[in-house]
Amino acid sequence: MLNIAILGCGYWGKNLIRAFLTADVNIRYVMDRNDDKLNAVKKLRPSITVTKHTEDIFKDPSVDAVVVALPASEHYKTAKAAIEHDKHVLVEKPMADSLSAANEIAELADKKEKILMCDHTFLYTDSVRKIRELIQQGSLGSLQYYDSVRYNLGRFQLDVNVLGDLAVHDFSILNYICDKLPHSVSATGISHTGNIEDIAYVTLFYEDNFIAHINVSWISPIKIRKVLIGGSKKMLLFDDTEPIEKLTIYNSGYAQYIENERIKYSYHTGDVDTPILSAAEALVSMAQDFISAINNHRSPVSDSKAGIDTMILLDAVQKSVKLNGREILIG
Numbered sequence: 155m156l157n158i159a160i161l162g163c164g165y166w167g168k169n170l171i172r173a174f175l176t177a178d179v180n181i182r183y184v185m186d187r188n189d190d191k192l193n194a195v196k197k198l199r200p201s202i203t204v205t206k207h208t209e210d211i212f213k214d215p216s217v218d219a220v221v222v223a224l225p226a227s228e229h230y231k232t233a234k235a236a237i238e239h240d241k242h243v244l245v246e247k248p249m250a251d252s253l254s255a256a257n258e259i260a261e262l263a264d265k266k267e268k269i270l271m272c273d274h275t276f277l278y279t280d281s282v283r284k285i286r287e288l289i290q291q292g293s294l295g296s297l298q299y300y301d302s303v304r305y306n307l308g309r310f311q312l313d314v315n316v317l318g319d320l321a322v323h324d325f326s327i328l329n330y331i332c333d334k335l336p337h338s339v340s341a342t343g344i345s346h347t348g349n350i351e352d353i354a355y356v357t358l359f360y361e362d363n364f365i366a367h368i369n370v371s372w373i374s375p376i377k378i379r380k381v382l383i384g385g386s387k388k389m390l391l392f393d394d395t396e397p398i399e400k401l402t403i404y405n406s407g408y409a410q411y412i413e414n415e416r417i418k419y420s421y422h423t424g425d426v427d428t429p430i431l432s433a434a435e436a437l438v439s440m441a442q443d444f445i446s447a448i449n450n451h452r453s454p455v456s457d458s459k460a461g462i463d464t465m466i467l468l469d470a471v472q473k474s475v476k477l478n479g480r481e482i483l484i485g
Contacts, residue, residue: 156445159183159211160221161232163191165309166246167223170273171195173441174221183211208232212239219269219448222246227313230255233270237262242269244444247326248318249461253469260458269447271454272461274326278436278443281392281400284429285383286331288403294385295407300328300366301382305374315350317343317471320370324381325467326460328358328366335463335484336360341471342479346373356471359481403427 156179160171163186174181183203184195192204211217212235219242222232230250233243237259249272250256263270276282288294304320311319329335336358343354352373358366379394391402405424410417440456447454470482 155180156218156448157182157216158219158221159185159217160223161185161208161211162223162225162246163195164188164223169437170221170223170246170441171198173435173437175199176438177441177445179441179445182214182217185211208235212236212241217241219243219444221444225313226311226318227251230259233259234262237266237268237270240266240268242271242444242448244269244271244273245461246273247322247461247464248272248314248468249458249465251313253462253465256462256465260462263458269444269454270458270461271444271447272456272458272464273440274323274330274456274460274464275436275440276323276327277330277456277460278439279394279400280431280434280436281394282327282330284401284431285327285390285392288388288390289331289385293388293403294383294390295387296362296385297332297360297364298384298386299364299382300324301384302366302368303378303380304369305371306377307374308372310347310352310372312349315343315345315354315472316352316370316372317341317354317356317475318468319372321354321356321368321471322464322468324356324366324368325464326456327381329460329463329467332360332364334360335466336366337485338481338483339467339470339474340479340481341474343475351475354471354475358467399428401429401431403429 158179159182163184181202185205185208186192187206196204220236222229222245224232229245233245236243302324338359341356343351345351353371356368381392383390389404389406393400404426409420443454470484474480474482
């Protein structure tokens with residue numbers, strides 16, 4: 155059985171601890187700098203060794219892998235140190251604080267033959283997997299648009315803006331369902347606190363007239379998690395706030411035709427389908443994929459390439475924001 159260490163047991167780290175406790179793995183260490191959090195872990199599972207120092211973990215040869223759930227500004231240096239000490243690494247998103255840093259740790263992981271995985275949890279939801287399946291089967295037709303809204307009140311963060319916190323979810327989903335990067339992006343954002351952007355608007359331009367638009371905000375009175383995807387045959391709604399029926403497929407669309415030398419349009423609305431989706435928790439599936447990738451010497455779904463591709467988009471939109479929405483070419 156693999157021995158792992160979880161670094162950070164704050165907001166997301168607590169969820170990761172819970173997920174890995176259900177998996178076929180031994181949590182050997184939990185590291186955090188807060189005594190109360192460590193005491194809570196010890197009370198939950200007395201067999202876990204708690205520590206405030208990552209060095210205790212890195213120098214222990216019995217530790218096979220580490221899970222990094224520390225603040226985003228620490229992802230790069232912590233993941234790099236872990237790989238240098240021959241540990242496999244699962245790092246919370248974003249993978250690093252810059253594209254160059256992400257590339258560096260990915261190259262180091264390849265050199266050391268270690269798994270480097272980024273926690274893009276949405277790739278393990280049955281909803282997103284179903285969307286990918288529908289697109290690959292051609293059920294939606296040719297893709298025309300992707301329109302996403304991710305709003306809530308908070309959580310304000312100090313070392314990552316709303317793009318790095320929320321928009322990266324859509325970047326990872328788009329890369330996964332499309333299997334390609336856009337050719338360019340444009341983004342605008344603003345801070346109402348004088349620190350980092352708390353609201354932003356992103357547009358991604360793809361070949362074949364496919365366009366994606368993403369709205370993200372920390373300053374909304376309500377929580378919204380909705381994605382609309384339109385194809386030439388069908389359209390769908392992914393509402394992640396729905397407890398059960400998260401995915402709705404609409405047999406709706408339009409057609410263009412010529413009549414009396416004039417362009418006209420017809421519209422159709424058909425059946426509405428709500429597919430049955432697995433109730434498996436995405437975070438648990440993600441933890442199991444990480445463990446399986448290590449045991450079976452294979453790449454996980456959210457591998458280092460998926461992390462890098464997401465960082466490519468994040469890097470480009472951050473540049474565009476600084477340039478007041480100027481279009482930034484990808485590649």
